[in-house]
Amino acid sequence: MAEVRLNTVRKAYGGQVAVHGVDLHIRDGEFVVFLGPSGCGKSTTLRMIAGLEEITTGTIEIGGRDVTRLEPKDRNIAMVFQNYALYPHKTIYENLAFGLRMRKMDKAEIDRRVKSASAMLGLDPYLERKPKQLSGGQMQRVALGRALVRDPDVFLLDEPLSNLDAKLRVRMREEIARLHQEVGTSMVYVTHDQVEAMTLANRILIMRDGHVQQVGAPLEVYDRPANLFVAGFIGSPEMNLIEGHLERGALKAGGLSIELPPGIAVAEGTPLVLGVRPEHIGVGEAPGAHTFHVAVIEQLGAQTLCIGEVAGVRLRVLMDRTDAVRNGTTLPIQFRPGRLHVFSKETGARINRADADVGRRPAA
Amino acid sequence: MSSKATIYSFLILGLAVTALLIVAPVVYAVSLSFYQMDSFVGAPKWAGLDNYTRMLSQWVFWRALINGFIYSFGTIIFQVVLGIGFALVLNQVFPGRNIVRGLSILPYLLPTVVVVLTFKWMVDGSIGVLTTMMSAVGLPQVQWFESPGAAMASVILVSVWMWTPFVTTTFLAALQTVPSSLYEAAKVDGTNAVQRFFHITLPMLKPILTVIVLLRAVWMFNKFDVIWLLTQGGPVGATEHLAILSYRQAFGQFDIGGGAAVATISFAILSLVVFIYFRLFPLDTE
Incomplete structure (x- = not known):
């Protein structure tokens, strides 16, 4: 040894x-x-x-x-x-x-x-x-x-x-x-x-x-993937990567505005890539929920993967197994700031604080 | 046509071609050995086993048999050892490897008569390049075709030179099928290059080696043109093997029955050797 x-x-x-x-x-x-x-x-x-x-x-x-x-x-x-x-x-x-x-x-x-x-x-x-x-x-x-x-x-x-x-x-x-x-x-x-x-x-x-x-x-x-490559490589189904820019503490991507976690120390208007794992997108009514249009359903057994778009942005959402969702269904979804990964579009490097509590489930 | 009919029609066609081109001449040749004939036009006279007893009782027959074994063993050993050696070298990575690989097959592509004439010129007593070189370094002049030992050496030398490329090419192809990870595993297992040759390369080449030795043995035992062109079996029968003896007997002595008997015995010996060989080295190693 x-x-x-x-x-x-x-x-x-x-x-x-x-x-x-x-x-x-x-x-x-x-x-x-x-x-x-x-x-x-x-x-x-x-x-x-x-x-x-x-x-x-x-x-x-x-x-x-x-x-x-x-x-x-x-x-x-x-x-x-x-x-x-x-x-x-x-x-x-x-x-x-x-x-x-x-x-x-x-x-x-x-x-x-x-x-x-x-x-x-x-x-x-x-x-x-x-x-x-x-x-x-x-x-x-x-x-x-x-x-x-x-x-x-x-x-x-x-x-x-x-x-x-x-x-x-x-x-x-x-x-x-x-x-x-x-x-x-x-x-x-x-x-x-x-x-x-x-x-x-x-x-x-x-x-x-x-x-x-x-x-x-x-x-x-x-x-805490260190960069865009690791973010895309680790995790299945693959992490959603949404391109946009910083605008008043949120990511603007087409018609979509997603509130970012605190501590994003870049100038207003900086191009960013937002990463969010399909399993970390919340499904259900809540204040500020976005409307997700389901286009394709993939039944994985224990889970259901929905592929569709929200305000023109393509997205994969992984939820507990459900038979209720069909092609064409709309779902209310939310992005939780604590579960978002923010990367520089230019360098691909992660820019949220390293100690963000992404991915950790709250203790029951 | 039903599939059975198709199978039978191909089978019958194949058997017919085999019968026409292989079985018929063999049967004819064997049957000749039981007759006394001095030409192919005269009427054959039944001779029973006379041709066999006559040939087997002659010293020239046994000399030809021994010569055949010496020539076959000599050529095979050198061809295989050199062939593996060259294949190992040509399997290494070096600049211009493909050109060298291409050139190495050249001797095999030349007509036998060209190779033999070239060798004769090389050892010519007055202008031969080999003779000149040997005398330049103070070596005595060798009478290549006049002393029995040198004559056998020269037919072996020319045969080895001509057919080693075939063996090299075959082994080179076989070497390329050995996965490099086997050598790497052996390196990790603590082997040196010699151990890798004996533990990996040689066992991996064994199936090819088995076939090559057999093919070369059969071809060399029956080889006619090189010896005929170089020495015609001389001097005084020193390089005469069964194929040459058979030819000389049939077309030189006009003893067609005797020649056919020698050919038949040669065929039987070779069949026996092949049978024993396959018993000793079965192709299926599993």
Whole structure:
């Protein structure tokens, strides 16, 4: 077990910069998820920690040791690959034992570790099989087991669940969470799936175009997205983003005027983008309510998503499941200032006070 | 037409072509081996197994058989080892890689007669570039086609030079199907480059290797043109293998039955080798 430090780690391929300088301190035993769309540099950053990509500038420390120029085998890391990367010609037992054999570990100790990992992951019946004879979920468990037997300082997982179907993905997600609790080793996990990030991480690092956008606990990035990109990327259904300008403490957008939270320290007339999550729009009569014209209904089961417009502005509203709303229905809605996110249109940066109580439900 | 009729019509067509082009000549050749004939126009005389006993009792037959094995093993080992080596090099990233890959296939594209003539000129006793180079560094002149060992070495050398590109290209294609993540996983698992070759590359190439060795073995065992053009089986039979012997017997000695008997024995040996090979290295590795 160890902590991991990335000190302004940068990666360039010729003139093309893939990662612009990541600074991150992963605490001992922490589960950090790198999240972002394809090509954002999250996998490259992970591979730099693994030693599979050379670092252009910056340094990486694992357990207080500078590993920047070390080979992957000398970093005491274990990695789980997206396509499992199991050795097809070796049995599951041999796959699990291979890394230990290469390190000239005592045979009895190898056997003990393999048996213990296979028991932990329910692989006992498959030890003599070849990877081809296993299902996707079983193969992924072998890949996890191969990392587990090594007892590394840090686990690196590169989109480990993206080759699995939706149902299996949820099961394996739970298994990874359980594994982390049991072994307590630091884990770095790369994904483009925000649900995986939100459910697994102690902290999420969100990247875009090689730049770190925000680092924070899952609810922190949900509650206080640092910029427009994070606001749009985190949360499903996606946050409503309404463009307008500041006018006497409110956002003016077409025919719509929305009262903003206090502490917006920008000049009158400044172009702004207002963010409001579909689940944070209040539905019901109240003073100052706006009229929302429903155009499309999406039944999600426990909730109902209404897509429509208010005073010419397109909006998504998520409410508790209802059968009463139809296409063409009008609903009274309100925007609660405490649940609004205000961003500069020019820079995309968040401009409401960091301590706004967005997203927190009042205690019952 | 019903689907069954379609299937049968394709099947019958395929069988007919096979029978016409493969089965009939084989049966005809085998049947020739039971007759005594000195030409294809004269009347054949039934000879039973005489041709076989006659050929098998001759030292030239056994020499040709041993030569065939030496030539096949020699060429296959060098072609496979060099082929894998070149494929590994060509699989690396370096400037101009595509041009080098293209050039590396060239020897395979040249007609055998061109390759053989080029080699003959290279080792020519007075003007050959190889001869000149060897004498420049003080090496003794080699009589390439006059001493038995050197003659065998030269037919192997030319064959290896000509057909290694085929092996290289096949292995290169196979190498590109090995997922890079396997190598990365092995790096994380603590392997060095040599261990990665033996634990990843070689096992991943095994199915292709199995087929290549078999194909090359069959082709080399039957290879006629290179040896005929270079040495005609000489000197004094040092490079004569069964294919050359069969030809010389049938068209040089006008003993068509004897030539056919040699060809039939060669066919039987090869079939046996292929059978044993598949038992030892089944293609389906699961």
